[in-house]
Amino acid sequence: MKRRGFLIGLGAVAAGGWLLRPGNQGAPHTPYFQSINDHLRNASPGRPLMLVDQQRLVRNCHTLKAMLPSRCALRIVAKSLPSVPMIQTVMRETGSDRVMVFHQPFMNALADAEPGVDMLLGKPMPVQAARQFYNELSGDFDADPQLQWLIDSRPRLDQYLQLAIDLDRRLNINLEIDVGLHRGGLTDPSQLDEIISLIQAHPAHLRFSGFMGYDAHVGKLPGFIQSAEDGHRETEAIYLHYIERLYQLAPAYRNETLCFNGGGSPTIGLYDDSTTVNELAAGSCLVKASDFDLPLLANFEPAVFIAAPVLKQWDGLNLPGPIPLGELWQRWDPNRRQTYFIYGGYWKATPVSPAGIRENSVYGHSTNQMMFNGSPDTALQVDDQLFLRPTQSEFVLLQFGDLAVWQDGAIQDWWPPLTQGDGA
Incomplete structure (x- = not known):
């Protein structure tokens, strides 16, 4: 190639690349977050907070109630709302005393705080965890009628039968069925035969209480493979086969009040x-972390946010190392022209205000002082707050101590999270 042609080609590439430069996406805090920011500049304890917008939480409860089919009760998912006062708020606003629990320390805490609660396990628990629950049980919670243990196999049922004999209790047994998620549970209605037979052979210690079929897979496949509506119809058909098999084995169950649990926040809008x-x-839709930005949940509002104080702020982007990568990068991208280090970081969360803020993955992640960049238009200063939105609630809400309850323009309360115990 001749030199002149090469230079022309290089210039064209450079011009084309310049046209691909990122635009300025920065903007100051929205009025909603600015009001929280102004309050926290004067009233913050000076550390990262998990904020719960109680008014949004309440509105989400009413939205959920309005979309429930009339024949379906609501089972509140505790792991998505991991604080007793938060669960109590949801119980009050929805009128439901049914809670799905996933962790033994949470079970005991909830039984102590709400002795009238109706509990269903959301996953099969090691029998040692069940024994620990009974060892720690105190107060007025009546476990025999108010608690359903989730059983996924005959061997686990044998373990729970022995526990019931040892404790001289009658355990309610809810059977996990695989409706397409393929994460465990019974895989064929014929497996009911020996399980129901065993339950009925021990009426003093076991009682069949229903089924649980979780459909989190519905809507996850690309639409050209299977639509959410088709996936939902498929799970409903599978579920019905188990109920029909149950009634064939023991017609008397038709006259009993049984729990046929299904759904979840991502799919609840498919039910009628x-x-x-x-x-x-359902539970996650009530706080609406970002993983739940789904068309079926469009009417729900985000209700939890991390507020992280800005510790350091300066113009430009100065990255370690001999190459002036930071200088080149911030010239190329106007959204890298301000540098911020926050208190904490590396949560399952993404920045939500000010607009245009983004983490710096080249600098690296830090749980101590995380680097973020933005354009000068973010107008973020030291002692302001960077607001992040959790991607999910069940783990992230447990990382900040007491939850700061935002209502009527101020922090009005502090809700303690449920204790983790030795893990969740």
Whole structure:
């Protein structure tokens, strides 16, 4: 190639690349976050906080109630709302005393705080965890009628039968069925035969209480493979086969009040009064972390945010090392022209205000002082707050101590999170 042609080609590439430069995405805090920021500049304890917008939480409860099929009760998912006062708020606003629990320390805390609660396990627990629950049980919670243990196999049922004999209790047994998620549970209705037979052979210690079929897979496949509506119809058909098999084995169950639990926040909008189930589980939609920005949940509002104080702020981007990468990068991208280090970081969360803020993955992640960049238009200063939105609630809400309850323009309360114990 001749030199002149090469230079022309190089210039064209450079011009084309310049046209691909990122635009300025920065903007100051929205009025909603600015009001929280102004309050926290004067009233913050000076550390990262998990904020719960109580008014949004309450509105989400009412939205959820309005979309429930009339034949379905609500089962509140505790792991998505891991604070007793938060669960109590949801119980009050939805009128439901049914809670799905996933962790033994949470079970005991909830039984102590709400002795009238109706509990269903959301996953099969090691029998040692069940024994520990009974060892720690105190107060007025009546476990025999108010608690359903989730059983996924005959061997686990044998373990729970022995526990019931040892404790001289009658355990309610809810059977996990695989409706397409393929994460465990019974895989064929014929497996009910020996399980129901065993339960009925020990009426003093076991009682069949229903089914739980979780459908988190629905809507996850690309639409050209299977639509959410088709996936939902498929799970409903599978569920119905288990109920039909149950009634064939023991017709008397038709006259009993059984728990046929299904659903979840991502799929709850697919259910109507033609559904096979009689109760639906939901929790995450009530705080709406970003993983739940789904069309079916469009009417729910984000209600939890991390507020992280800005510790350091300066113009430009200065990265370690001999190459002036930071200088070149901030010239190329106007959203890298301000540098911020926050208190903490590396949470399962993404920046939400000010607009245009983003982490610096080249500098690296830090749980101590995380680097973020933005344009000068973010107008963020030291002692301001960077607001992040959790991607999910069940783990992230447990990382900040007491939850700061935001209502009517101020922090009005502090809600303690449920204790983790030795892990969740």
